Every structure is written in structure tokens, then in C-alpha cells.
Amino acid sequence: EAGVVQSPRYKIIEKKQPVAFWCNPISGHNTLYWYLQNLGQGPELLIRYENEEAVDDSQLPKDRFSAERLKGVDSTLKIQPAELGDSAVYLCASSPGDSRDTEAFFGQGTRLTVV
Amino acid sequence: AQSVTQPDIHITVSEGASLELRCNYSYGATPYLFWYVQSPGQGLQLLLKYFSGDTxxxxxxxxxxxxxxxQSSFNLRKPSVHWSDAAEYFCAVRGGTYKYIFGTGTRLKVLA
Structure with missing residues (x-):
């Protein structure tokens, strides 16, 4: 079974440019997470979806970040415009969502460098 | 509020030596606890989890x-470390809202 797939793996952009990240969760997983991981830090939640509904986006900087999960499957995270401080790894994770006794499965992440 | 503390930022051990990575959490009820490992340039892989039962x-x-x-702790151990265990290790807690809170990680270096 395929795991969580993220693309691109790496992205270098100039500041003030837009950027988008894509995530395909494990088939059948209702819950989808986007996490931000700064260098030397643990992941921090940006947004959590239950199917197509964003149920926790309290830590998403909504002035420049947006996310969507149309049809409750794939998800896209966008930054517009990007700032130097957005350089980090963006991790997507998914979980079945219908059972408490399970874990989140993570993708390999997208490493963003803003220059 | 939920939180996770990993007091050791870096740990160095010799190959074959035992290992213990510390994790302390703050949560009002019985938490769901996890340890994940992250190799350079990779995502997080689950090592183990605790939900209930045998501690x-x-x-x-x-x-x-x-x-x-x-002690509000969930320490990770391994009796004999292999060179391939060199990585970063994250402890996480999850409450009823399905939100995972991660510690800042412990970077493990293994000496040959």
C-alpha cells in the first residue's frame, strides 16, 4: 500500500513569490494534517482536516497561507506571498480518523527554501 | 495545555551501548503517546505507541x-544501539482532538 505522497520534495523560490504543496494521503484516511517543521524543531500543526472540513486551523497564518481539501482526498497548501521565514519542511500526514487507537502516517515532506 | 518536553537535544552513544531518550508530557487525562524517528531528509516513521494497558x-x-x-514520562530505550539508529527522535502526545503535539526532538549520534 502506498504511503502518504507529497510533492514536490524540494522547492526553491524567491521571496514574495507564491508556492503550493500537494499531498495525497493514504487511501481511506479521513483525517489529514499539515505540519510545519523548522530546522531543529519538532513539527507544529498548521491545519487538520476531517474529510473536506478544516476542523482545526487555529495555527494557520491566514494572511498568507491557505489550504484546501476538495472531495476530502488530496490536499493543497499554498503560501502567497512567501517570506524568508517560511523556509522549512512542510509535512503532510494522514490517519484513518474513525478510530482513536491509531497513529498518524507521515509523508516525506517538502523542503521549502525562500531566497 | 498539552506539551511535550525532550530535555536532551543531542545524545551520543557508542555502537552496542544502551540508549534511553527522555520524554515528559503534560496532559490532563490519560494521553495517547508516540515515538517517531526521522532520518535526514525523510518524514517521520512511527517506532511505537501507547494507548492503554501494559505500560x-x-x-x-x-x-x-x-x-x-x-512521572508523566514516556522514555524510549534500546539495549544495544546500531549505527543505523543515528537519527532524530520525536516524542508526541495526542489528546482527544486528534492533534499531535511534538517535542523538540533528540538527535542521536552513534560512534563506531
Whole structure:
């Protein structure tokens, strides 16, 4: 079974440019997470979806970040415009969502460098 | 509020030596606890998890962890470290909202 797939793996952009990240969760997983991981830090939640509904986006900087999960499957995270401080790894994770006794499965992440 | 503390930023051990990585959590009820490992340029891989029952849990790659409610700890152990265990290790807690809170991680270096 395929795991969580993220693309691109790496992205270098100039500041003030837009950027988008894509995530395909494990088939059948209702819950989808986007996490931000700064260098030397643990992941921090940006947004959590239950199917197509964003149920926790309290830590998403909504002035420049947006996310969507149309049809409750794939998800896209966008930054517009990007700032130097957005350089980090963006991790997507998914979980079945219908059972408490399970874990989140993570993708390999997208490493963003803003220059 | 939920939180996770990993007091050791870096740990260096010799290959074949034993290992213990510390994790303390803050959560009002019985938490769901996890240890994940991250190799350079990779995502997080689950090592083990604790939900309920036996407080000593076994994971992959020979790792185990013990949940101690009285100490609010969930320390990760391995009796004999291999060079391939060099990576960053994250402890996480999850409450009823399905939100994972991660510690800042412990970077493990293994000496040959």
C-alpha cells in the first residue's frame, strides 16, 4: 500500500513569490494534517482536516497561507506571498480518523527554501 | 495545555551501548503517546505507541518505551544501539482532538 505522497520534495523560490504543496494521503484516511517543521524543531500543526472540513486551523497564518481539501482526498497548501521565514519542511500526514487507537502516517515532506 | 518536553537535544552513544531518550508530557487525562524517528531528509516513521494497558510497549527496530503516569514520562530505550539508529527522535502526545503535539526532538549520534 502506498504511503502518504507529497510533492514536490524540494522547492526553491524567491521571496514574495507564491508556492503550493500537494499531498495525497493514504487511501481511506479521513483525517489529514499539515505540519510545519523548522530546522531543529519538532513539527507544529498548521491545519487538520476531517474529510473536506478544516476542523482545526487555529495555527494557520491566514494572511498568507491557505489550504484546501476538495472531495476530502488530496490536499493543497499554498503560501502567497512567501517570506524568508517560511523556509522549512512542510509535512503532510494522514490517519484513518474513525478510530482513536491509531497513529498518524507521515509523508516525506517538502523542503521549502525562500531566497 | 498539552506539551511535550525532550530535555536532551543531542545524545551520543557508542555502537552496542544502551540508549534511553527522555520524554515528559503534560496532559490532563490519560494521553495517547508516540515515538517517531526521522532520518535526514525523510518524514517521520512511527517506532511505537501507547494507548492503554501494559505500560511497557515494544516497537520496531528493537525499541521499547515505558509509560510512567506518576512521572508523566514516556522514555524510549534500546539495549544495544546500531549505527543505523543515528537519527532524530520525536516524542508526541495526542489528546482527544486528534492533534499531535511534538517535542523538540533528540538527535542521536552513534560512534563506531
Amino acid at each position: 511497557l510497549v515494544q516497537g520496531i527496530k528493537g525499541f521499547e518505551a515505558e509509560f510512567k503516569r506518576s
